[in-house]
Amino acid sequence: xxxxxxxxxxxxxxxxxxxxxxxxxxxxxxxxxxxxxxxxxxxxxxxxxxxxxxxxxxxxxxxxxxxxxxxxxxxxxxxxxxxxxxxxxxxxxxxxxxxxxxxxxxxxxxxxxxxxxxxxxxxxxxxxxxxxxxxxxxxxxxxxxxxxxxxxxxxxxxxxxxxxxxxxxxxxxxxxxxxxxxxxxxxxxxxxxxxxxxxxxxxxxxxxxxxxxxxxxxxxxxxxxxxxxxxxxxxxxxxxxxxxxxxxxxxxxxxxxxxxxxxxxxxxxxxxxxxxxxxxxxxxxxxxxxxxxxxxxxxxxxxx
Amino acid sequence: xxxxxxxxxxxxxxxxxxxxxxxxxxxxxxxxxxxxxxxxxxxxxxxxxxxxxxxxxxxxxxxxxxxxxxxxxxxxxxxxxxxxxxxxxxxxxxxxxxxxxxxxxxxxxxxxxxxxxxxxxxxxxxxxxxxxxxxxxxxxxxxxxxxxxxxxxxxxxxxxxxxxxxxxxxxxxxxxxxxxxxxxxxxxxxxxxxxxxxxxxxxxxxxxxxxxxxxxxxxxxxxxxxxxxxxxxxxxxxxxxxxxxxxxx
Numbered sequence: 107x108x109x110x111x112x113x114x115x116x117x118x119x120x121x122x123x124x125x126x127x128x129x130x131x132x133x134x135x136x137x138x139x140x141x142x143x144x145x146x147x148x149x150x151x152x153x154x155x156x157x158x159x160x161x162x163x164x165x166x167x168x169x170x171x172x173x174x175x176x177x178x179x180x181x182x183x184x185x186x187x188x189x190x191x192x193x194x195x196x197x198x199x200x201x202x203x204x205x206x207x208x209x210x211x212x213x214x215x216x217x218x219x220x221x222x223x224x225x226x227x228x229x230x231x232x233x234x235x236x237x238x239x240x241x242x243x244x245x246x247x248x249x250x251x252x253x254x255x256x257x258x259x260x261x262x263x264x265x266x267x268x269x270x271x272x273x274x275x276x277x278x279x280x281x282x283x284x285x286x287x288x289x290x291x292x293x294x295x296x297x298x299x300x301x302x303x304x305x306x307x308x309x310x311x312x313x314x315x316x317x318x319x320x321x322x323x324x325x326x327x328x329x330x331x332x333x334x335x336x337x338x339x340x341x342x343x344x345x346x347x348x349x350x351x352x353x354x355x356x357x358x359x360x361x362x363x364x365x366x367x368x369x370x371x372x373x374x375x376x377x378x379x380x381x382x383x384x385x386x387x388x389x390x391x392x393x394x395x396x397x398x399x400x401x402x403x404x405x406x407x408x409x410x
Numbered sequence: 411x412x413x414x415x416x417x418x419x420x421x422x423x424x425x426x427x428x429x430x431x432x433x434x435x436x437x438x439x440x441x442x443x444x445x446x447x448x449x450x451x452x453x454x455x456x457x458x459x460x461x462x463x464x465x466x467x468x469x470x471x472x473x474x475x476x477x478x479x480x481x482x483x484x485x486x487x488x489x490x491x492x493x494x495x496x497x498x499x500x501x502x503x504x505x506x507x508x509x510x511x512x513x514x515x516x517x518x519x520x521x522x523x524x525x526x527x528x529x530x531x532x533x534x535x536x537x538x539x540x541x542x543x544x545x546x547x548x549x550x551x552x553x554x555x556x557x558x559x560x561x562x563x564x565x566x567x568x569x570x571x572x573x574x575x576x577x578x579x580x581x582x583x584x585x586x587x588x589x590x591x592x593x594x595x596x597x598x599x600x601x602x603x604x605x606x607x608x609x610x611x612x613x614x615x616x617x618x619x620x621x622x623x624x625x626x627x628x629x630x631x632x633x634x635x636x637x638x639x640x641x642x643x644x645x646x647x648x649x650x651x652x653x654x655x656x657x658x659x
Contacts, residue, residue: 108453108588112619112626117453117588165641172649173656214483214494222491333642340638344630348641352648359652396491402561404554407481407497 113347114158120353122152127357134170134358135365136372137381138321140328142167142299143228145354146220147388156217157408158347160207160298161339165351167300167332170358171325178322185273185319189326191280192287192305196331199291204338207296211343214407218396223297225393231303232385235378242375274315274323282313287327295335300328303385436464436609437601444613446586447620454588457615459597460581467603468511468518469572469580470529473615475506475564476593482555498551500536505591507531507559510570510582519605527600527607531556531565563587584615592617 107120126148134141142163149159178184210216265279286308290301305324309315315323340346369377439461446455459471480503483494511518515530525533536555538548559565564587572582584597595615601608619627630637 108451110448110450110452110588110623112623113630115589165645168642168645169649169652172646173652176650176653214481214497218491218493333645336642336645337635337638340630340641341634344634344637346630346638346641348637348644349626351641351645355645355648355652359648359656363656398492400485400492402554402557403485404551404558405483405485405494406555406558407483407494 109349109353111154111347111350113162113345114154114350116153118152123350123353124357126152127354128361129357130354131170131358131361132365132368133361133384135362135367136369137365137377137384138369139381140167140170140300140302141358142301143224143297143303143385144388146298147224147392149350150220154350155345156220157207157211157339157343157345158350160220160296161336161343161345162347162350162354163298164294164332164335164339165346165348166354166358168329168336169351169355170362171300171329171332173359173362175322175325175329178325181322183319183322184326185271185315185323186326187269188271188274188276188283188313188315188319189323191269191283192290192323192327193330195284195287195289196291196294196327197334199288199293200295200331200334201291201338203292203295204335204342206292207339208342211408220297221392221396223293225389225396227293227297227304228385228389229393231307232382232389234307236382236386239375239379239382243379246375271315273319274313276314278313286312287331291331291334294328294331295338300332302328437599437611438462439599439611439613441584441597441613441615444615446590446615446617448590448592448618448623449621450623452588452623454590455586457584457586458581459584459599460579461599462578463580463601463609464578465603466577467601467608468513469574469582470512470515470518470527470600470602471510471572471582471584472527472529472596472598472600473506473508473584474504474596474598475591475617476504476595477502478505478591479503480555482551482558484551484554498538500538500555503536503555503559504534505564505593506586506595507534507565508570508584510572510584512572512574512580515569518602519607523602523605523607527598527610529600530569531560562589564589564591586617590617592619 108117109120110117130141130145133144146159146163149163150156175184207216210219265281267280268277269280270277290305293299293304294301302324306320309320309324310317336346439459442458446457463469480500482498482500484496485492486495488495509530515524519529524530528534536552538551556565560567566585570582572580574580595617596612597615598610598612600610
């Protein structure tokens with residue numbers, strides 16, 4: 107059954123979209139990530155214009171983050187104060203990101219920048235995660251009972267504008283979460299992702315937040331950042347396709363439930379290892395595409 | 411089979427209605443529909459073109475989509491990575507171009523005639539401003555542009571067939587793909603004899619989004635801010651519904 111997508115201006119099989127939503131939803135439920143970093147490249151792969159893929163994916167992530175955050179909210183795993191500080195940085199970052207996006211699109215370099223950002227971020231994070239999970243697996247075998255310090259003091263703690271975050275049991279400079287929020291906001295706008303895969307490690311390793319509140323808080327602020335991106339992309343570029351977003355969403359919601367169930371059977375470091383491999387696979391594919399000679403040196407751009 | 415029946419019915423009615431006046435007119439033709447509606451289930455369509463000539467000869471049909479500027483990028487290798495390194499803008503490019511002919515175009519008319527009437531994609535006038543590119547470079551860009559349109563199905567490969575029933579009556583099908591651009595199309599029908607154009611009649615065909623798709627598209631462009639807010643509201647609602655639906659499970 108074909109459906110005509112009004113903004114992407116193309117006709118696609120409904121079941122293909124539901125299937126893609128379901129598959130990415132399954133993986134995101136399994137690994138506890140948003141899945142934007144998989145869905146956006148997939149959409150581009152089936153022929154959705156990159157700009158529409160990015161705008162629409164932001165819209166879909168709003169929905170999946172809402173359904174995710176509600177579960178964490180009920181368990182009290184959202185640090186609202188931290189979320190708001192991250193959000194201030196995130197709104198600024200995503201607004202600037204959309205402006206940069208428009209500029210690059212007119213230059214004809216947006217596809218390259220999207221691909222390069224994916225390669226850089228997925229490559230770095232995938233490698234770090236794989237290394238970390240392999241080490242965790244080895245340590246589990248060695249079974250040493252060394253206890254880590256609650257948190258270490260680094261140069262980060264010397265920055266001014268200190269704030270107390272009760273939920274996260276932290277007393278740190280507000281500049282750090284502001285900066286993290288800003289960087290993730292730029293990524294959200296340019297890459298069409300929620301940015302959870304950057305935000306979560308940054309919260310754990312840079313801010314030193316306890317793992318229990320990390321996912322809830324990251325989802326909380328992703329809702330607002332992706333909502334901002336959705337609005338700006340719709341307003342400035344008309345690249346948000348609600349029909350496409352709703353179809354992907356319906357598949358993703360169902361897939362995520364099965365994914366979460368499957369995830370409960372695996373150990374944390376195994377999950378992270380698998381996620382790392384998947385992230386590296388996407389990264390490798392995109393990198394390979396940048397290096398291989400294109401079928402046609404000429405390609406159509408956006409006419410003004 | 412449905413098409414065959416429709417064709418025969420149209421042709422029969424047409425032959426009956428125009429048989430007498432056709433003697434005076436060198437070329438008459440019509441379309442099965444002069445409006446192509448893009449609706450929710452749109453997956454491409456065919457429009458039937460049928461007509462009559464007063465004396466045996468060749469018929470060439472050219473369908474052109476609305477002209478628009480087209481931006482073309484050329485990639486080159488920078489530090490091992492393929493990057494869009496050069497950009498050219500063609501001012502007037504038909505957004506769709508298809509030809510059907512009763513015989514191989516080379517047999518129908520010579521180069522001069524074909525060039526004048528732009529019969530065949532190789533004779534399409536797609537010129538870059540001469541100041542911007544030397545002739546052989548301009549040709550490379552032009553071919554790149556045509557290849558891109560061909561790949562997206564908007565300049566269909568090859569030449570379709572115009573079929574004659576007897577000497578006078580002809581019909582052909584205009585195939586429009588799923589990604590066909592909207593706007594006013596020009597359908598040109600040429601009647602040729604001995605390599606010369608004896609008659610040409612041009613008529614327009616409208617391709618337009620109709621119904622929900624059109625409404626969503628218009629709304630997104632006319633009330634962009636409100637569209638953005640509605641998109642967010644829908645997503646918030648969908649997320650909440652999903653949470654409620656699976657809470658018990």
